Amino acid sequence: MFKFSSKVLCSILLFSSILFSGNPLKYAKPKLSDYGVFLGNLADHTPGKGVIPYDVSAQLFTDYALKSRFIVLPKGKQLSYNSDGSFDFPRETILIKTFYYPADFRNPNKNIRLMETRLLIHTPEGWLGYPYVWNDAQTEALLEIAGERMNATFIDIKGDRTTFEYLVPNFNQCKGCHVNQNRMIPIGPKARLLNHEFNYKDGKMNQLKKWTSLDMIKGLPDISTLPHTSNYSDVSDGSTANRARAWLDINCAHCHRLGAPGETSGLFLNIEETNGTKLGVYKPPIAAGLGAGNFKHTIVPGKPDESIMIYRMESTNPGIMMPELGRKLVHKEGVELVKAWIRGLSDNHPPPE
Amino acid sequence: MKNITSKLTLCLLFANFIFASDIEKDLQTQFILAEPGDTITIPEGVHQIRGTLSIEGKKNLLIRGLGMDKSILSFSGQTDGAQGISITNCKNIILENFAVQDSKGDAIKAQYVERIEFRSIKAEWTNGPKPTNGAYGIYPVQCQNVLIEFSVAIGASDAGIYVGQSSDIIVRHSTAYHNVAGIEIENSFDALVHTNNAYENTGGILIFDLPDLVQKKGGNIHVYHNIVRNNNLDNFAPPGNIVGKVLPGTGIMVLAANDVHIYENTIQNNKSIGTGIVSYFITEEAITDSLYNPYTSDIHIYNNIYSREAGLPTLDYEIGKLMAIKYGRNIPDIIYDGMQDPDVKEGLCIQNNFRAEFTNMDIEHNFEKWYSPFISNFSEDPSPHDCGRQHTAN
Known part of the structure; x- marks a missing residue:
């Protein structure tokens, strides 16, 4: 006892x-x-x-x-x-x-x-x-x-x-x-x-x-x-864009949406968002600090390796990484998916499709 | 609350084996259980904290230490979270007499707080100015009624004291040094920035309006009685940040803001720009925000004391080089990019400044000749900006 x-x-x-x-x-x-x-x-x-x-x-x-x-x-x-x-x-x-x-x-x-x-x-x-x-x-x-x-x-x-x-x-x-x-x-x-x-x-x-x-x-x-959000892990469940947007929605949009704490950045990643700049295309960071790395924009179409979004997804430094909390490891498959999506974007074909 | 504190203490006594002297868990537990009217004390000593301490959804709290050099929360071994302290969705929060050191991201971030006071708070990165330091020291954003006083910010890789997308703001009797920006007010309304000491930063005091934000603009900003001196530190912001565009040697910079009043400051030995008034076009970033106004307007600069020892401006930036070629070692104190908002009559007013030389770079017409400043057509005549309205000396 x-x-x-x-x-x-x-x-x-x-x-x-x-x-x-x-x-x-x-x-x-x-x-x-x-x-x-x-x-x-x-x-x-x-x-x-x-x-x-x-x-x-x-x-x-x-x-x-x-x-x-x-x-x-x-x-x-x-x-x-x-x-x-x-x-x-x-x-x-x-x-x-x-x-x-x-x-x-x-x-x-x-x-x-x-x-x-x-x-x-x-x-x-x-x-x-x-x-x-x-x-x-x-x-x-x-x-x-x-x-x-x-x-x-x-x-x-x-x-x-x-x-x-x-x-x-x-x-x-x-x-x-x-x-x-x-x-x-x-x-x-x-x-x-x-x-x-x-x-x-x-x-x-x-x-x-x-x-x-x-x-x-x-x-x-x-x-x-009723709509169905892709299972981003299942290559047969929607296009790369569908799956990447599903990944961003569930991993980022609880903060990165209007009315939530990430709104100060002006980056909105909820699945309903259709404005390219708000999704990060050629968007300069606001208060990213270290998180900006050596890069100028959240998403550079066609260039995932110059996109702040990928840089932050690939980091495990608490001052850099996104999401800020809840992971110590990199989601390699998620990074590859969002990279593939960004690689497929171009100045002529910005998101959304 | 005394009730709960005593029970908590008892509980912690019982749980001594598990929590040992874990002040992190103790403070976090107190922050979670706090009730209106509570005082939470940060004891004397240097306390190693590994994760963001979070205060959420609380009302009427006083969080106090025994002095900014006595009660120190050190995040040098931080493994979790992007801030030292995070305060969200609160009302009436007072922080006083403690220090936050070496957080991986921002030192103290307050968001969605109605009335927050930072009194005798020190936010510091202790290994000098480095790009690996966190971005902001004292950082209220989307707050109403912000008071920052008797506080100190050192070593932020963006801004030491940064107030963004907020309103009803006072920053006074505070000191900022070895930051990229000493004090920055961004997309905010009704701010008094006075009696501060901003020195040895890259830029001393910045008033910015940036695009693509929820709060689209700011205004009614008064910057007075400050000493803004020797802000000549190399810009150590991580590349990609807008503050990385600030010229080393900047005293006060107004970027795309309006309704800004700068008076009775001492602005001394900032090698590149004593006071700069520039539009967002200077950043050479594309503007896609249709609600954003990239111009400055309604800017008043008067009764300031300027002095500057002869010497070259920074040569690391295009504008620095341009100024050096054009003016050599005698750089004008007040520099305007000449981008007048076509929809606004009241542009820039300059009056009664002591020893202030002026230049209008007229970038719209000189831009083509950017690299040939000898034939560029700058105007050193401040009289178009005399506005006829007399600002009287105190």
């Missing part, structure tokens, strides 16, 4: 003080198991009733971590579809995302190590994000509001070992990416990112169709009329 982890104790103490103080942490529970969303062995992530797994077609790159995602709606409540492709979520919705690594990516289902589980909870004060860090025994994940640094290692698909320090974001950093117009919002669950098949236990089905069949959505138009 006295071996009770000091971390747990700390979390409980914090939690109880927070209940009295009206702090935003009052909506969080100290341990992942406290939510009761998974059945049996916690690490197995066997979803309980009403806990629906999903994925998104274009994924945020997080140091090659694999992710599993779940949505939990409060009983009898629905998402409502907005004409811009986003959803309104009922209060008490929980979005769950677990980050994990297999020891060897050539054998991705074996020797899994869970790193962290992030919860986005739709509280009466809006969405709030809470990071839970898995213990070494993989039996529990504890709330770590100040984030955590963890040693991580894996063998990649080519058989090479990568070792690095994995960063769990803190409570504020969750908001840093999820904030828009001073409101915190989910990024992944949008119709265009869900509009593809998912491998459910009872077979494959389009996720929007599934959610409709489970009576989880109201106001959804005919699915065949």
Whole structure:
């Protein structure tokens, strides 16, 4: 009993003080198991009733971590579809995302190590994000509001070992990416990112169709009329431009859009943007500092190696790299994709197509 | 809050094994749990911090150290995040009496903050001016009600004190040296920049309006009672940054801004340009922002004291070379590119400056002859800019 982890104790103490103080942490529970969303062995992530797994077609790159995602709606409540492709979520919705690594990516289902589980909870004060860090025994994940640094290692698909320090974001950093117009919002669950098949236990089905069949959505138009954002990793899912724009949208546009922190740069990378300069073509940097490297423009059509965008994607120096947070490694495949897109641009054929 | 602090302390005591003396986690936790009215103290000492400390969505906070040379947050081993301290979506935040050193990116960035005060804050890169230093020292952007006073900025590879896309700004009693730009006000409204000391930067004080930004322009900028001296440092900005275009030896530079008042400053021994008034065309960058005005207009320069020892301007930049060929060792103090906004009557007013020589480079008509300054047609006559409006001396 006295071996009770000091971390747990700390979390409980914090939690109880927070209940009295009206702090935003009052909506969080100290341990992942406290939510009761998974059945049996916690690490197995066997979803309980009403806990629906999903994925998104274009994924945020997080140091090659694999992710599993779940949505939990409060009983009898629905998402409502907005004409811009986003959803309104009922209060008490929980979005769950677990980050994990297999020891060897050539054998991705074996020797899994869970790193962290992030919860986005739709509280009466809006969405709030809470990071839970898995213990070494993989039996529990504890709330770590100040984030955590963890040693991580894996063998990649080519058989090479990568070792690095994995960063769990803190409570504020969750908001840093999820904030828009001073409101915190989910990024992944949008119709265009869900509009593809998912491998459910009872077979494959389009996720929007599934959610409709489970009576989880109201106001959804005919699915065949809804857009689909490319899976940038799948060469058969859209043109190079489609895939590169999908990569930029999911990795950059949570900041680089009007109303979000990256707007000070005047660089807007959301998938809807159509203005070449705003996308970076011949755009001089504003406050890039070191990030500009030796280059004059964010994108020089035809010349990825003279484009600041690529320079920052290829860097791991915290003063240079983009995104600013959430990666210690370079997403080589993403860099190659965006390079290919820039190489295909010319002064006569600027983006968008 | 005392309640929560004591519980937090207790908690940290319990958790001593895990957190040890981890001040980074302690401060970050306090920033997350802070409630309106709280004071968070940065203890004395040099504290190594590895990731951006973030303050988000808070109201009425005082974050204070025991002195800018006593409470020091050192980011020399920074591995995470692009700033030393990041303050976002806040209201009424006061930072005072501490230093941020050697952050990989900006030292202290505040964005979307309504009322922020930096008092006796030092933002410093300790290994001298280097292109690998972070861009901005004290950096409020998209803020309202900004006060920066008794503060110091040293070694920024862009601007030491930089206020961008903000309004209602006071920068006073502060010091900036060994930066590319000492103090810069960019696309901002209603700024008083006074009683500062900007020396040994590449450029002392810059007032810029740049294209492609959310806040399209600035105005009502008053720059007065400053000492702007010996800003002759080589430009060490990483290439590609607009501030890289600032000539070493620049005292005060107005770029594409309007409604700017520069008066009662001492502008001394800046070897290339005492005060420059230039349009965005000088950058030779293309302009695609249809809402952007690249001209300067409504600029008033009066009652300043100029002095400059005879000597060559910088020869690293085209304009420097041009000025050297044209004027040798006696470079005029006030330099205007002559690009008058065709839609605005009030251009440039120059009055009652002490020992100020003037030249209008008239780049529109001389541009073709850029490399033959002997036949270029500069005008040293300031009388077209006397405006008839008398600015009285204090």
